[in-house]
Amino acid sequence: MxxxxxxxxxxxxxxxxxxxxxxxxxxxxxxxxxxxxxxxxxxxxxxxxxxxxxxxxxxxxxxxxxxxxxxxxxxxxxxxxxxxxxxxxxxxxxxxxxxxxxxxxxxxxxxxDAEELKRTLIRCVESTRQQRHQEQAVAEMKGLISDLHAELEKKERVLRQARCAVELMYDLSQPLESAVSQICSLEEYLSGNGNLGGPEHYQRLVKSFRLLERCMERCRLLTELSRALEQEDHPQSVSVADLLRRISDDARPWVRNAGISLDVRILVRNPSIRADPRLLEMAIRNILIRALHAAADNGGAVRLACVQETAAVELRVEDHGRGCDLEALSRRLRPHFSRRDVQTGAGMGLLLSGRVVQRYGGSFHVQSAPGKGTVVFIAFPL
The missing domain is CATH 3.40.50.2300 (Response regulator)
Incomplete structure (x- = not known):
């Protein structure tokens, strides 16, 4: 060299x-x-x-x-x-x-003056080199910060996937437990009798299959909603009343087959909010279907109410299902998830729906207790 x-x-x-x-x-x-x-x-x-x-x-x-x-x-x-x-x-x-x-x-x-000129130029050189060194240090720091942000984003994606997996298991646990219970009862009976033995056991088998179908439907809805959240949205004016009527009308056939009641009260003057209509419909539809599934376990009822206050439109979805203990769920999900995560949605479905509501400036809150059902409160400012 x-x-x-x-x-x-x-x-x-x-x-x-x-x-x-x-x-x-x-x-x-x-x-x-x-x-x-x-x-x-x-x-x-x-x-x-x-x-x-x-x-x-x-x-x-x-x-x-x-x-x-x-x-x-x-x-x-x-x-x-x-x-x-x-x-x-x-x-x-x-x-x-x-x-x-x-x-x-x-x-x-x-x-x-020669000496003054030399002293001045030496100071200039020192200043330039100091500035360049500082700029290089800042550039290196920005690069490190950028790398750190990229790494944090990767970890955040992994964390979101883990949270979705845990909450999906929670969402599916109740219908799966019911289906397994029905199938176990049939297994005990068949092990002693060798045949279905009558309409009662046939109905148990039908109920088990319906519960499994509900699990599949919930998986499909949550997958679609999760994917939609990752895509670019296209906000526009959305009529809240029209949206709720369409969602509730679509649910009527399922409600009749499940033997439960759906009480819909839309007491608004057709207010509009700005949101992506497809994403908002998926979120509210998911909330209603979750409530219907919960009510179907107990043969209960679901109430969907919408009222307009001075500066907001408020939506309430209430079911008489099994409910859940938010405190217990919070402890079960620690250390990865806080009680605040749980309160915004006891399960992946409500969590994702809550994110949609909050994306468009709305507030989202869940109340639930074992044996008392679940109530979801949503409010959009006007």
């Missing part, structure tokens, strides 16, 4: 002055301590500034054509780390003040 010469270690100074004798004098004065490049015009100086990236610039403000102020502005735009010392005479003192306000670090009055 070739050894770098001492000349290459010297700081590089760009001198821009229209006087050839002055440029030569500066070169002779500084060449032992600096590498000197000179330019007779500001345009030539800017080309050298761009190509050579000097450690300091010595700039005469009074130049033919484009003056030193123009060059100063251009240099500050291109590389604000380079320290610039301006040359000025007593008559150009006001221009020198303007140059300082534009970012020049130092100014030197003509005629130039």
């Amino acid at each position: 070739p050894v770098m010469s001492a000349q290459n270690h010297k700081p590089q100074v760009l001198v821009i002055d229209d006087d050839p004798l002055f440029r030569e004098m500066i070169r002779n004065m500084l060449q032992n301590d600096f590498r000197i490049q000179t330019a007779p015009t500001t345009e030539d100086g800017m080309r050298l500034f761009t190509d050579a990236a000097p450690d300091a610039v010595l700039l005469d403000l009074v130049m033919p054509g484009k003056d030193g102020i123009w060059a100063l502005r251009a240099m500050r735009r291109e590389d604000p780390t380079v320290a610039i010392a301006i040359l000025t005479g007593h008559a150009a003192l006001e221009t020198a003040k303007e140059a300082i306000s534009l970012g020049a670090r130092f100014y030197i009055e003509k005629p130039v």
Whole structure:
């Protein structure tokens, strides 16, 4: 590897002055301590500034054509780390003040004192290198922060997937427990009798299959809603009353087959909110279906009510299902999930629906207790 010469270690100074004798004098004065490049015009100086990236610039403000102020502005735009010392005479003192306000670090009055010039340029070089070091440190820090954000996003995605998996298991646990209980009863009977033995056991088998169908339906709904949340939404004006009527009408056939009741009361003057209609419909439909499934376990009822207050439209979905203990669920999900996560949705379905509601400025709250059912409260500001 070739050894770098001492000349290459010297700081590089760009001198821009229209006087050839002055440029030569500066070169002779500084060449032992600096590498000197000179330019007779500001345009030539800017080309050298761009190509050579000097450690300091010595700039005469009074130049033919484009003056030193123009060059100063251009240099500050291109590389604000380079320290610039301006040359000025007593008559150009006001221009020198303007140059300082534009970012020049130092100014030197003509005629130039050699020692003062060297001291000033050394300070310029130190300032430039310090600025460059700081910029490099900031760039490295930004890179580290960017890498950290990317890593955190990966971990957050994994955490969301884990939370969805845990809450999906919770969502499916009740219907699966009921289905397994029915199947176990049938197994005990068949092990002793060898046949279905009558309509009672046949009904148990039918109920078990219906419970499993509900699990499959819930998985499908939650998968669709989860995917929709990751996609870009398209907000527009959505009629709350029309949306609720459509969702409740679609649920009527299932309600009749399940032998439960659905009481719908829409007491609003057809207010509108701004949201993605497909995503909002999926979220509210998911809340209603969860309530219907919960009520079907106990042969209970579901109430869907919507009222309009002065500054908000409020939605309430209440079921008379088994309910759940939010405190117990919170303890079961620790340390990964807080009680606040659980309260915003006792299960993946309500959690995802709550995210949709909150995305469009709404509030979302769940009340539930064992044996007392679950109530979901939603409010959208108008």
